[in-house]
Each structure stands twice: as C-alpha cells, then as structure tokens.
Amino acid sequence: MSRILDVNEINVFYGAIHAIKDISFYVDEGEIVTLIGANGAGKSTTLNTISGLLRSKTGDIKFLDSSIAKTSPNKIVSQGLVMVPEGRRIFLGLTVEENLEMGAYTRPKSEIRSSMEQVYELFPRLKERRTQIGGTLSGGEQQMLAMGRALMAKPKLMMLDEPSMGLAPLLVDLIFEIIADLHKAGSTILLVEQNAQAALSIADRAYVLETGKIVKTGRGSDLISDPDIKKAYLGA
Amino acid sequence: MTFSLLIAQLINGLQTGSVYALVALGYSMVYGIIKLLNFAHGDIIMVGAYMVYYAIASFALPPVVAIILAIGVSTLLGVTVEKVAYTPLRSAPRLSLLITAIGVSFLLENGAQLVFGADQKSMDPLITGSVMFGRVNVSYTAIVTIVVSLIIMVLLWFVVNKTKAGKAMRAVSEDMGAAQLMGISLNRTISMTFAIGSALAGIGSVLYLAAYTQASPTMGSMLGIKAFVAAVLGGIGSIPGAMIGGFTIGVLEALVAAAGFSMWKDAAVFLVLIIVLLFKPTGFLGKKMQEKV
Numbered sequence: 001m002s003r004i005l006d007v008n009e010i011n012v013f014y015g016a017i018h019a020i021k022d023i024s025f026y027v028d029e030g031e032i033v034t035l036i037g038a039n040g041a042g043k044s045t046t047l048n049t050i051s052g053l054l055r056s057k058t059g060d061i062k063f064l065d066s067s068i069a070k071t072s073p074n075k076i077v078s079q080g081l082v083m084v085p086e087g088r089r090i091f092l093g094l095t096v097e098e099n100l101e102m103g104a105y106t107r108p109k110s111e112i113r114s115s116m117e118q119v120y121e122l123f124p125r126l127k128e129r130r131t132q133i134g135g136t137l138s139g140g141e142q143q144m145l146a147m148g149r150a151l152m153a154k155p156k157l158m159m160l161d162e163p164s165m166g167l168a169p170l171l172v173d174l175i176f177e178i179i180a181d182l183h184k185a186g187s188t189i190l191l192v193e194q195n196a197q198a199a200l201s202i203a204d205r206a207y208v209l210e211t212g213k214i215v216k217t218g219r220g221s222d223l224i225s226d227p228d229i230k231k232a233y234l235g236a
Numbered sequence: 237m238t239f240s241l242l243i244a245q246l247i248n249g250l251q252t253g254s255v256y257a258l259v260a261l262g263y264s265m266v267y268g269i270i271k272l273l274n275f276a277h278g279d280i281i282m283v284g285a286y287m288v289y290y291a292i293a294s295f296a297l298p299p300v301v302a303i304i305l306a307i308g309v310s311t312l313l314g315v316t317v318e319k320v321a322y323t324p325l326r327s328a329p330r331l332s333l334l335i336t337a338i339g340v341s342f343l344l345e346n347g348a349q350l351v352f353g354a355d356q357k358s359m360d361p362l363i364t365g366s367v368m369f370g371r372v373n374v375s376y377t378a379i380v381t382i383v384v385s386l387i388i389m390v391l392l393w394f395v396v397n398k399t400k401a402g403k404a405m406r407a408v409s410e411d412m413g414a415a416q417l418m419g420i421s422l423n424r425t426i427s428m429t430f431a432i433g434s435a436l437a438g439i440g441s442v443l444y445l446a447a448y449t450q451a452s453p454t455m456g457s458m459l460g461i462k463a464f465v466a467a468v469l470g471g472i473g474s475i476p477g478a479m480i481g482g483f484t485i486g487v488l489e490a491l492v493a494a495a496g497f498s499m500w501k502d503a504a505v506f507l508v509l510i511i512v513l514l515f516k517p518t519g520f521l522g523k524k525m526q527e528k529v
C-alpha cells in the first residue's frame with residue numbers, strides 16, 4: 001500500500017498556546033484512520049493544519065509524496081485532499097445544489113452532473129431538497145450535505161471532523177454506515193471523532209490524542225479492547 | 237405642487253437614486269466579502285469622473301472612449317487599492333483595515349488635488365434634450381441613467397447568482413475558511429469583488445457627471461457617504477438591499493426638495509437611516525442566519 005499522507009513532527013501554536021506537540025502519523029491508501037481524543041485534545045487543530053488553514057512551525061506534511069506544508073488551502077484541495085470541517089460549515093445562504101457545485105469547484109464542468117447524481121444516490125434526502133437553501137436543512141441533513149459537498153471534489157483523501165457531532169443516535173449510525181461504505185468502495189479516510197466506540201469499530205488504525213500529543217496508536221480492533229482506552233473513552 | 241411636478245421629482249429621485257444604488261452595490265459587496273467599510277470607494281468615483289472630464293474636455297475623445305476609460309481606470313484603481321492596502325491586512329483586526337480605508341480615501345482626495353487641481357472642473361452635458369410624457373418633461377439623461385442602472389443590476393444579479401465565480405463570491409462572503417476548503421482562491425475572489433464594485437463605481441461616475449457636469453477632488457466623499465447610508469439602509473452585504481436603499485434615498489431627497497426643504501435633504505436622509513436602524517438594525521434586507529446543530 002502506498003503512503004498517501006505523512007505528517008512529520010508538526011507543532012502548532014495559537015499565540016502562546018502550544019496546541020499540537022510534535023505529532024507524527026500517516027495514512028496509507030485505502031485505509032480508514034481515526035484520531036480520537038477528548039475535547040481540546042487538538043484533533044481539529046491537526047486537521048486544520050493538514051488542510052492549510054493553520055500552519056505548523058516545524059516538520060513537514062507530505063501528501064502523495066509532495067510537501068503541502070506551505071501550500072495554500074485551495075491548492076491543497078485541488079490536489080485531492082478534502083476536509084469536512086467541524087460543525088459542517090455548509091453555506092447556509094446557498095441552495096443544496098449550489099453547495100454541491102461549490103464542492104466541485106476544482107473540477108471540470110462536464111463531470112459535475114454525474115458526480116452530483118452519485119451524491120444524490122448516496123443521500124436521497126438531499127435530492128428532494130436540492131433547491132432549498134442550506135440554512136433550512138436539519139442538522140443531520142446539513143451533515144449529509146457537508147459530506148456530499150466534499151465527495152463532489154472526488155477526494156483522494158477525505159478528512160472528516162466529528163461527523164457525528166450533535167446527531168441523534170439513528171443518524172449517527174447512518175453516517176458511520178456511509179463512511180464504512182465509502183471505505184469499502186475504496187476511499188481513503190482520516191476520521192476525527194469523540195465517539196470513540198463508533199470510530200474504533202470502523203477504523204483500520206487509530207491514534208489517541210491527549211493535550212496535543214499522540215499517546216497511543218494501534219489497530220482499531222485492538223484499541224477498542226484496550227483497558228486504558230475503555231476507561232478513558234468508552235465509558236466502561 | 238402639481239401632480240406632474242411630483243412625477244418629475246420622482247423621476248429625478250430615481251435618477252440620483254440609480255447612482256447611489258450603483259455606488260452602494262460596491263460598498264455592500266466589499267463589506268459582504270471582507271467585512272470592510274471601504275471608505276475609499278466614493279473617491280474611486282471622483283477619479284472616474286476626472287477621467288471622463290479629461291478625455292472629453294482636454295483630449296476631445298469620443299464619449300464612448302471616455303466612458304470605457306473611466307470604467308477601466310476605476311476598476312484598476314479599486315483592485316490596486318485592494319492589493320496594496322487591504323490584502324496585507326487580511327488577518328489584521330477589522331479596525332486596522334477601516335483606518336487604512338480612511339487613509340486611502342484621504343490619499344486619493346489629496347492626490348487628486350495635486351494632480352487635477354483643487355478647483356472644480358465643469359464640462360458640457362454628456363447627454364442633452366428631453367422628452368414629454370404627457371405633461372411631464374423627462375430629460376434623456378434621466379432615462380439613460382435609470383435604464384442603464386437597471387440593466388447593470390440585472391447583469392449583476394445574473395453574475396452573482398448564476399455564474400461559478402458569483403457563487404464563489406457568495407461562498408466566501410459567508411465563510412472564508414469553508415470556501416477555501418472547496419478549493420476557492422480567496423485572492424482571486426476578493427479581487428474580483430473589488431473589480432466589479434469599482435467598475436460599478438466607474439459607471440456611477442459617468443452617470444453622475446451626466447447629471448451634474450462637474451468634477452472636484454472632494455465630490456466622492458458626500459456621494460460615498462450617501463451610498464454608504466443606502467447600503468446600510470438596505471442591509472449591508474445584501475445586493476438587492478443596496479439597490480433598494482439607493483433608490484429610497486434618491487427618491488426621499490427629491491421629495492424633501494420638492495416639498496420646499498432642499499436645505500434639509502441630507503438631514504432627512506440621516507434621520508430616515510436612524511429611524512430604520514432603530515426598528516430594524518440590520519436594514520431592510522440584512523439578515524443573520526443561525527446555524528443548526
């Protein structure tokens with residue numbers, strides 16, 4: 001398997017706050033890798049740094065063998081690294097269809113229609129609401145739209161920041177099912193979650209983040225039965 | 237006051253209102269995208285007006301060339317100001333940006349005094365003649381101004397709502413970070429917004445000159461403030477709001493003048509602004525949407 005993302009010794013600061021401390025990890029093609037950790041552990045900061053919205057003071061981030069540590073966020077997207085941000089951040093004033101078009105911003109016009117049909121197949125609810133503006137969607141529908149929008153870019157690596165946040169249990173299951181399906185269809189996914197149980201059960205590998213440091217790593221199936229993890233994150 | 241006089245004043249109001257609306261659009265679009273009240277925007281119009289004046293009065297160029305020149309120079313100036321003065325401050329506090337905009341405005345006004353002279357330049361009317369509609373005499377200038385503005389607004393509506401670049405502009409206005417995550421280039425989109433806003437100001441300058449036939453270094457400041465008020469009245473950041481705000485203020489001024497209170501028309505504008513903001517702080521069409529969790 002070839003390496004798709006290689007994060008090497010990054011350090012990220014918010015002013016004087018040292019949020020990410022010497023983090024290194026990698027994702028191989030076809031994997032689901034998850035980063036789990038409590039509130040404020042630095043999960044979103046890590047993803048935002050990979051997408052170029054934040055910068056690391058040290059180290060390097062390689063995507064498909066070329067460094068993206070200094071690449072602008074929009075160019076990173078055109079290389080195929082796409083993020084669904086925390087809190088979804090769909091465009092509330094744009095219609096569902098326009099949101100999806102924005103997701104396909106870097107792609108040739110001729111391919112947009114067929115990608116959109118694929119997204120609608122995955123999320124039939126979005127098709128029903130395609131002329132509605134984003135602000136009128138429910139939380140769950142907004143999450144579907146955020147994921148559909150990212151898929152419109154045909155990502156080589158998709159990063160998801162807490163896709164289950166604030167959703168009813170039934171919808172959480174649906175979202176995780178879809179992530180597992182995407183994985184089966186060959187997508188590479190970097191998943192950030194607080195719902196450790198669900199994340200570990202679909203992940204190939206996992207990293208545990210605590211106050212800006214990686215404290216544990218292993219296969220998803222191993223960590224789920226790890227006593228420390230059970231105690232700290234699985235409420236057992 | 238007779239009925240036909242009232243209609244004539246209304247048309248006057250719509251004419252001035254068209255210019256306010258065009259300028260207000262630039263204010264509103266720029267505010268929408270980088271949350272900056274671009275106080276240098278009015279001065280772009282002043283520069284545009286001088287371009288028309290010099291092209292026609294000094295170089296005897298055909299009006300079409302003068303108009304293209306005014307729009308071209310305004311656009312270029314607007315984008316240059318953005319690149320030189322505002323882009324380096326993109327992550328600075330909004331207040332620094334606002335103060336910079338005021339500084340740019342001073343620079344343009346004083347620069348204009350230096351380059352063009354402090355006196356007023358007068359020129360022959362660009363458009364002459366009028367037509368009678370029943371008992372109402374309407375100048376061709378008014379007709380051209382109103383029609384041109386309406387066409388421009390329809391075009392703008394199309395660009396913003398139906399083109400890829402326009403949708404990207406709306407996406408950036410709403411959420412810069414999320415827009416970048418779509419692969420949208422901030423630099424390109426913001427510059428395009430300034431270019432469109434400044435081109436509208438250039439068109440505004442031509443229409444202003446058609447109505448008042450005079451250019452002066454400070455002409456942009458009152459016009460800019462009126463357009464700013466129009467943008468706030470309509471709901472800053474909202475494109476249809478800027479249009480409605482512009483026409484409202486133009487008509488209001490004309491009606492106050494028609495009632496015999498010409499001296500009070502500026503005061504009336506601000507009074508209406510205050511009243512509207514008391515009852516609807518976001519202006520006619522401004523709104524805040526809440527994200528659902």
Ligand SMILES: Nc1ncnc2c1ncn2[C@@H]1O[C@H](COP(=O)(O)OP(=O)(O)OP(=O)(O)O)[C@@H](O)[C@H]1O
Pocket residue numbers: 014017019037038039040041042043044045046086194
């Ligand atoms: N804009 C900011 N300014 C200052 N500090 C910040 C900022 N954003 C995050 N932090 C701090 O950085 C640390 C990591 O935050 P981050 O948002 O990455 O956590 P997280 O693991 O994503 O948490 P959550 O599960 O709550 O989303 C926290 O201590 C947080 O307070």
Ligand SMILES: [Mg+2]
Pocket residue numbers: 043044045086161162
């Ligand atoms: Mg987070």
